[in-house]
Amino acid sequence: MFGKEYDVIVVGAGHAGSEAAAAAANMGSSTLLITMNLQNIGQMSCNPAMGGIAKGQIVREIDALGGYSGIISDKTAIQFKMLNKSKGPAMWSPRVQSDRMRFSETWRLMLEQTPNLDFYQEMVAGIIVKGDKIVGVRTSLGLEVRGKTVVLTNGTFLNGLIHIGEKQFGGGRAGESASFGITKELVDLGFESGRMKTGTPPRVDGRSLDFSKMIIQPGDEHPEKFSYSNATKPLTEQRPCHMSYTSPLVHDLLKEGFDRSPMFNGSIKSIGPRYCPSIEDKINRFADKDRHQLFVEPEGWNTVEYYINGFSTSLPEDVQFKAMRQVAGFENVKFFRPGYAIEYDYFPPTQLKHTLETKLVSGLFFAGQINGTTGYEEAASQGLMAGINASLKVQEKDPFIIQRNEAYIGVLIDDLITKGTEEPYRMFTSRAEYRTLLRQDNADFRLTPMSHKIGLASDERLRMMEKKEKKSDAFVKFFKDTSVAPEVINPILESKDSAVVGQSDKMFKVFSRPNITMDDMRTIDTVEAFISENELDHEVLQQAEIQVKYAGYINKEKNNADKLNRLEGLKIPANFDYSKLKSLSYEAKEKLTAIQPATVSQASRISGVSPNDISVLLVYMGR
Known part of the structure; x- marks a missing residue:
């Protein structure tokens, strides 16, 4: 049945597996999506909703990178809300209620229309490893399918155990069987595993x-x-x-x-x-x-x-x-x-690289709840990144890694592989130290050029983003270059109990006041004329308003991010022997040896590694 060797085999077709399969196939890799039940592709196992606080930003980022979750969420939405509108734009988070049945159906139909993607329904009972390299998977019927890379997205199915009161029975979710075999094989290879629990309402x-x-x-x-x-x-x-x-x-x-x-x-x-x-x-x-x-x-x-x-x-x-x-x-x-409630196996994510490839087995990637996360959005973003990097590995190209100051996805993956997690990890805006930069409104500016460069985001996506960016920049420049007379602006300022001006001033300065809105500025004839002439839509207006009002905060965070990226550029050699640095604390040696951070910046974020330990590292590296 499987005479060919696939570039990428994706095990599991939940949110992580579906995004992984779509990404790898759209990047030109021959891909097989193998799952226990093809009727449940993209299944919403818990709540019928996508997005929410910080999660909405992730869905926008997935979309900006060329993933499917945003499109499918829109096509199957029954309600839309922008949460946290009473707060600053860094906190605004889109969320939709979804039609559960249509969501799963739309995922399947979109995947079936994706070139380079094959499907197979059966349980994967094990993986095939030669030396330290993955070479394929083995099914419950004993079929061996060869693959250059494998992405495991097993969700809650690995040795899943469902609890209702004093009753217990095996299952990956209600009405579906658990998956057995993979955990034991991974543990035998040297992986550390654990158990987590999640639940769902009536x-x-x-x-x-x-x-x-x-x-x-x-x-x-x-x-x-x-x-x-x-x-x-x-x-x-x-x-x-x-x-x-x-x-x-x-x-x-x-x-x-x-x-x-x-x-x-x-x-x-x-x-x-x-x-x-x-x-x-x-x-x-x-x-x-x-x-x-x-x-x-x-x-x-x-x-x-x-x-x-x-x-x-x-x-x-x-x-x-x-x-x-x-x-x-x-x-x-x-x-x-x-x-x-359901208990299931997971594998502490400190055993992964930033690409989500395992450190122990080359070509083997983990994404989703197998890494200790909870939530559709967190899973989907990991699947997307694992699919991208599996495809790039096959193509012998540089890995695709997003930094903490570039996306919530970067924060999520860095948190997982650097700090690990002992409870189901969920994304929040508070986890992102650069959340003013990582807003839901600018994910396309941040990520679409990066995705286009690796061949995932389409030319059309890039053109749309560049057109929007050009219009936003032009509108901000208009505010910086155009003055407004006191007799024009003062009636607006008085109506908002804001101090009037005595002479003409740049619109940018007046618009920067916290109580002056875009609707206020649009009552000025020259502003409304500029909007009409340049056909500026809601997205451009929102983007320009944020750029004007939060310019100081945005520039400050960019400067802080630039400082961080200097440490991010300091690479630590692979398999570095920390025991030879006598001045490192014992805990730092233990944690650094276990996690093997790729950069000094990543090392600085490991729990138990002090600033003094980082100084020792910098001295050793001649800095």
């Missing part, structure tokens, strides 16, 4: 809910979209979500099942996501809170199934049902399926 029948008792949560009045391409358009119609609350009575009913909870009776020993705790964990940890928010999210345009965000649980199904019936609007609720 799904319920919307026909049994009373939405009049809930608070409606509509989408944005003027919805935007994820993709920078012309392949999608903003929503013209949206479905609302709703919000309700738990109560002390609900908490008391849930507590009745704590003795049968796998979280508290010792059945679950692994660590779950800190920032997405189960409802029983929230009640236990935040005992002073008498209620918690529940978001009631539709699963699609036409289905009656709803996802209850905030009620993730592994309590017995009778306890879940009894407690949920005491939530306002849920008095007559009918379950489609109960919530559950």
Whole structure:
């Protein structure tokens, strides 16, 4: 069946695997996507949504790099919201509610239309390694498929164990089998493994809910979209979500099942996501809170199934049902399926290079939850980067590595391989020290030229980005070069209780004031004329406003990033012997030897490596 040797074999077709396969194939590599069930490509295993705080920035970055997640999110969205609009633009984060069934279908259809990509449905039971190099995979039927590189994106399927109360059964997610064999082979090769846990809430029948008792949560009045391409358009119609609350009575009913909870009776020993705790964990940890928010999210345009965000649980199904019936609007609720927890194997990501290739086995890449992350967006970005680098490795080209000051994706990967993680890793804006540079509005400026250079982002994508950048720069220059008379600007300033000017001043200076908006500036005839003549759209106007208002902060972060990049340029030789540096602390020697950082900058971010240790390294390297 498989007479050829593939350039890239991708194992698993979740968010990571789908992006990996698309990237490798679009870069010209012969690619095989092998998964246990081709009906579940791009499956949304948990909530029916893409984006959110920091995650929305990642989806925009994936899109700017030529990935598919942004386009598919737009095509299957049922609601759009820009979160954190009350804060500065570094915090703005796009998010969509998705049609779960259409999302998976659209992923499959887009992948089927991708050249160089083959598909096969079966469980991969092991990998084939010769010496220290990957040469293929072995399926449960005993087929051997040869590949120059392999990307493992196994999600929660590696030895997956599902918990509902005191009941346990193997599974990768509800209704699907777990995957066995790969963990043991990797451990036998010398890899370190661990266990993690995640969970999901009940799904319920919307026909049994009373939405009049809930608070409606509509989408944005003027919805935007994820993709920078012309392949999608903003929503013209949206479905609302709703919000309700738990109560002390609900908490008391849930507590009745704590003795049968796998979280508290010792059945679950692994660590779950800190920032997405189960409802029983929230009640236990935040005992002073008498209620918690529940978001009631539709699963699609036409289905009656709803996802209850905030009620993730592994309590017995009778306890879940009894407690949920005491939530306002849920008095007559009918379950489609109960919530559950799942434990699965992962491999601490300090065993990877920045390319997501393993240090132990050449040509073997890990992406997604196998690296200890949680979330569709985090997984998709890793898959994209692993697919790119697997393809580049086959083509014997330089690896593609994104720095921390260039993208959230760079922060994510650097955090994982430098610091590791002992709990499911989730991206937040607070993890990015250069978040003013890494905004959702400028991901195409930051990343599309880089992606085009390696052959992934199309010529059309580059032209669109350059046109937008040219228009934005011209508009900012217009504000810098054009003066405004007091009689024109003072009425605007007075209406905003802002100090008036006594003489003509540059528009840039006036526009920089925090309470003066683009809408205010557009009341000036010369500004509106410039916008009309140059056909400036919403994206350009937003970009220009941010560049004017946050110029000082942006320049400061660029200077800080430049300083960091000087250390990033100081390479440390591969397999460097840190034991010969007598002045290094014992902990630094231990951590540096284990992680083998590629640069002095990466070494400085390792927990346990002090500034004094970095000074010793710099002295040794003649700096």
